[in-house]
Amino acid sequence: MPVLTRLIPSPVVVDISCGAMDDLAGLLVDQRISASGKLAMAISNGSGQALREKLAPLLPDADWYPVADGSIDSAVRLADAIKGKRYDAVVGLGGGKIIDVAKYAAARVGVPMVSVATNLSHDGICSPVSTLDNDNGRGSYGVPSPIAMVIDLDIIREAPARFVRSGIGDAISNISAIADWELSHRHTGEQVDGLAAAMARTAGESVLRHPGTVADDEFLIVLAEALVLTGIAMSISGDTRPASGACHEISHAFDLLHPARAALHGEQVGLGAAFAMHLRGAHEQSGLFAEVLRRHGMPVLPEEIGFSADEFVAAVEYAPQTRPGRFTILEHLDLSTDQIRDAYADYAKTIRS
Numbered sequence: 001m002p003v004l005t006r007l008i009p010s011p012v013v014v015d016i017s018c019g020a021m022d023d024l025a026g027l028l029v030d031q032r033i034s035a036s037g038k039l040a041m042a043i044s045n046g047s048g049q050a051l052r053e054k055l056a057p058l059l060p061d062a063d064w065y066p067v068a069d070g071s072i073d074s075a076v077r078l079a080d081a082i083k084g085k086r087y088d089a090v091v092g093l094g095g096g097k098i099i100d101v102a103k104y105a106a107a108r109v110g111v112p113m114v115s116v117a118t119n120l121s122h123d124g125i126c127s128p129v130s131t132l133d134n135d136n137g138r139g140s141y142g143v144p145s146p147i148a149m150v151i152d153l154d155i156i157r158e159a160p161a162r163f164v165r166s167g168i169g170d171a172i173s174n175i176s177a178i179a180d181w182e183l184s185h186r187h188t189g190e191q192v193d194g195l196a197a198a199m200a201r202t203a204g205e206s207v208l209r210h211p212g213t214v215a216d217d218e219f220l221i222v223l224a225e226a227l228v229l230t231g232i233a234m235s236i237s238g239d240t241r242p243a244s245g246a247c248h249e250i251s252h253a254f255d256l257l258h259p260a261r262a263a264l265h266g267e268q269v270g271l272g273a274a275f276a277m278h279l280r281g282a283h284e285q286s287g288l289f290a291e292v293l294r295r296h297g298m299p300v301l302p303e304e305i306g307f308s309a310d311e312f313v314a315a316v317e318y319a320p321q322t323r324p325g326r327f328t329i330l331e332h333l334d335l336s337t338d339q340i341r342d343a344y345a346d347y348a349k350t351i352r353s
Contacts, residue, residue, distance in 0.1 A: 008195075009235040011115075011126065014149045016224045018217070021051075021116060021152035024091075025058050033112060033148055034088035037061040040111075042078060042102040044094045047118065051093055051155075062091075070097030071133040072104070072141075079108035089114050089147065095163065096124045096131075096265070099146075104130040107143040115146035119159035120167035120223055122265045123243055125149065126231030137256045145235045151224045153217055162264065164214045164223075165296050169270020171226040172289060173247040174204030174233075176273035179280060180245030184327035193237040200233040200242035208292055245328045246279070247272035252322035253315040254307070263305035270298050271305070275316070278347040280329045290351045300351055309348070313340045 013031050020027075028034040039062040043052055052064055065081055068074050078101055082090065091114045092102025099115050106113035107130075117125040124131060126149050130141045156164060178201045184190040203226035212219030233242040240248075250272035255262045262268065270293050277286035290300040299305045302312035317337055320330050335343065 008232065009128070009145050010232045011146055011149045011228075014126075014228055016149075016151040016153070016221055016228075018153045020150050021055065021155060022058070024055065024116065024150060027150065028089070028114065028148065031148060033114065036088055038086065038088050039063070039114075040065060040078075040082045040085070040087045040090045042067050042090060042092050042094070042098055042105070044098050048094050048098065051118070055093075063087075067094075067098055067101050069133070070100055070131075072139070075101040075104035075130065075132055076108070078102070078105035082111070083109050087111055091116055092146075093118070095119045095159075096122050100124055100130040100132055103143045103146065104132060104141055112147040113144065114148040114150070116150045116152075117224075118152075118155050119163040120151075120156060120220070120227060121163045122167055122170040123227045123230040123234075125151075126228045127240075127243075128231070128235045129240060137259060138252070140240070145231060149228055153220055156220055156224075161214055161297075164220070165298055166264040166266030167223055167227055168207055168214075168296050169266035169268075169273070169293065169298055170243075171207040171223060171230065172204050172292065173245075173269040173273035174200040174230055174243050175208065175285075176247045176276045176289075177241070177243050177245035178204075179282070180276070180328040181241050183280070183329060183332060187332060188327050190327065193242070196233040196237035196242045199229050199236070203227070203229040203233070208288070213296065244323075245326075246276040246319065246330045249319035249322050249326070249328060249330060250275070250316055253319040256322065257315055257318060258307070258311070261306055263299070267299050267305055271300060271302065274300055274351075275344070275347055276329055278350070279333060279335075279343055283350065286347070287350065301348060309341075309344060313337065313344055316340050316344070 041062050041064045045066045089112045090106035092099035093116045128145045130143050185192045207226045230243050247269045251268035274289040
């Protein structure tokens with residue numbers, strides 16, 4: 001009898017531990033990613049410089065490339081700079097923007113990419129997607145997943161707490177995204193990848209139900225693992241469906257309508273997920289989302305991230321245009337402006353009570 005299986009694209013190594021960054025060179029040699037130590041290190045102009053001073057003596061054959069911002073132009077410039085230099089891998093060392101730039105540049109020149117995250121702000125640290133600013137606002141680009149994933153808890157603890165908490169919103173939004181995926185299956189026949197859905201939902205639930213905070217190593221490990229599993233779930237499904245539904249459409253609307261005022265990605269999608277659960281009538285779960293977000297110091301109302309109720313209503317109304325062809329609770333209900341305003345008033349009343 002044949003054994004029917006499928007290969008799952010995933011990192012060859014995931015190291016989430018204290019001091020993980022100190023042994024980066026040894027880890028890459030042991031995993032046969034870079035025996036020569038010839039690496040292209042992408043870092044930010046700010047905090048990345050301090051990490052360079054720390055790691056440069058441990059990586060004597062690496063070349064360092066400061067990255068100005070998280071734009072497609074920066075990613076192309078990095079790719080052009082490393083082209084033809086025969087690096088074993090490109091290492092994205094920093095937050096989400098640096099990692100997304102490094103993923104795109106590595107894909108462009110056909111070199112493996114190693115993700116070394118310095119905060120846990122969103123699930124892009126291990127996903128097959130680079131989200132980069134472009135002339136039209138922001139775009140998502142398909143790329144290979146990182147070949148290795150390193151998260152040093154000592155470094156994570158030094159990151160601003162807001163950037164770590166942001167990952168909580170992105171992780172629990174998986175639960176809302178899966179509900180949208182299943183809704184689409186029922187109404188449009190869209191196929192749901194059961195394995196990808198199971199991984200993404202389990203990742204979200206593990207963060208939602210954990211009693212700890214970002215001050216606890218145990219919670220940081222659970223959050224980091226959840227973000228890694230979410231990235232792998234997207235690789236399995238071949239798109240962002242396991243982690244992106246109405247919650248992300250609302251966030252993208254904020255980004256496009258108010259590019260200079262947008263909050264952190266995880267803050268926006270966490271709020272979007274709580275509201276989306278309310279829209280689908282899952283009021284108890286929406287309340288749980290809000291309770292957990294609040295406990296972690298995350299926003300649950302738009303005014304907590306600098307937006308008025310009217311601006312939130314306009315973002316929800318615009319949201320379906322950000323992902324044409326994607327079916328979520330927003331497309332299903334197709335609410336008018338007044339209906340969105342009434343739904344938000346009910347949500348806000350419930351959350352405040």
